[in-house]
Amino acid sequence: MESLKQKIRTEGQTIGSEIIKVDGFLNHQIDVKFMEEIGREFRKRFQGEEVTKILTVESSGIAIACEASKSFDYIPVVFAKKAAPSTMVEGCYSVEARSFTKGTVSSLRVSKKFLSEGDRVLILDDFLASGEASIALVKMARKAGAQVVGVGAVIEKEFQGGGAKLREMDCRVESLAVIVKIEDGIIAFK
Amino acid sequence: MESLKQKIRTEGQTIGSEIIKVDGFLNHQIDVKFMEEIGREFRKRFQGEEVTKILTVESSGIAIACEASKSFDYIPVVFAKKAAPSTMVEGCYSVEARSFTKGTVSSLRVSKKFLSEGDRVLILDDFLASGEASIALVKMARKAGAQVVGVGAVIEKEFQGGGAKLREMDCRVESLAVIVKIEDGIIAFK
Numbered sequence: 445m446e447s448l449k450q451k452i453r454t455e456g457q458t459i460g461s462e463i464i465k466v467d468g469f470l471n472h473q474i475d476v477k478f479m480e481e482i483g484r485e486f487r488k489r490f491q492g493e494e495v496t497k498i499l500t501v502e503s504s505g506i507a508i509a510c511e512a513s514k515s516f517d518y519i520p521v522v523f524a525k526k527a528a529p530s531t532m533v534e535g536c537y538s539v540e541a542r543s544f545t546k547g548t549v550s551s552l553r554v555s556k557k558f559l560s561e562g563d564r565v566l567i568l569d570d571f572l573a574s575g576e577a578s579i580a581l582v583k584m585a586r587k588a589g590a591q592v593v594g595v596g597a598v599i600e601k602e603f604q605g606g607g608a609k610l611r612e613m614d615c616r617v618e619s620l621a622v623i624v625k626i627e628d629g630i631i632a633f634k
Numbered sequence: 635m636e637s638l639k640q641k642i643r644t645e646g647q648t649i650g651s652e653i654i655k656v657d658g659f660l661n662h663q664i665d666v667k668f669m670e671e672i673g674r675e676f677r678k679r680f681q682g683e684e685v686t687k688i689l690t691v692e693s694s695g696i697a698i699a700c701e702a703s704k705s706f707d708y709i710p711v712v713f714a715k716k717a718a719p720s721t722m723v724e725g726c727y728s729v730e731a732r733s734f735t736k737g738t739v740s741s742l743r744v745s746k747k748f749l750s751e752g753d754r755v756l757i758l759d760d761f762l763a764s765g766e767a768s769i770a771l772v773k774m775a776r777k778a779g780a781q782v783v784g785v786g787a788v789i790e791k792e793f794q795g796g797g798a799k800l801r802e803m804d805c806r807v808e809s810l811a812v813i814v815k816i817e818d819g820i821i822a823f824k
Binding site for chain 2 (some may be wrong): 467472476554570
């Protein structure tokens, strides 16, 4: 997606050789018009696929998932929670996800009401790096007996291996911008 | 907003006399088409007001804020973070917010890049209960020298006092559904 690469080049900020900061339009301040474009692009990438639910994880995936939902006839968005709210009284699916950047392990949870055996799930998120969050969501959907149609990421950092791991799990992966290397502040796209 | 009250009545689930669970369309699973309606309603409520930025807090406010943004000519959405990400290296505004339901105190943070003196800020969230999160966002915007145009909540639990506290802080409050009482599973709206 050329407009996305352009936006990453002009507005992104690299930190060392592993981090690219895009908090000006994607995950702190949100450029909603651009999110609409991203939503439509995901529909194009998964054209012809039947999808009944979009699954993401709080917080940065929510805006993306909601925009994509519109291009998929407004199918429901479900976001996994990192902490169990006091109101989550009924059963939930819970899968552990390690965060490499924070060095922590957290449980992602989705209420059993919102993932079912018949569901065809598209998993969307802002970043695909080491893949821990996406892998946890794939496991969760499969635990519920749902079919994972694919995993979509706005930005994939290919050198961190998450995409490869997901493909090993028989997941189709579509990333709108794939970064192969960050060096001396220069971002190399695939 | 009659359609919202109707949706709360039919899909909401009361827990005791203080909690109403609306995780089927608002804060776990998201009904995106309905969020669009909510976004347009906020525009109506704040008609004629100049707004340059929508401020919310992760996670449940994000979908609402993004939908409202469209009705306000796609002004940027900024969501406050509950934990400082490793990539938040520059200065940020930080304000403490107590959570009555969880019994915890957390710091809400917004990067200084995304709130400025000239901003006219509309604060939006899913719930207005004791008001702690909204009050923290008002303080944050004012710390940045920005003008708070108003606070909008999808559901206000009036009996928990947050709305009154915000009005004491000279904030205009617009709630799309105001609950005055929950008793024996019956929700009384204003």
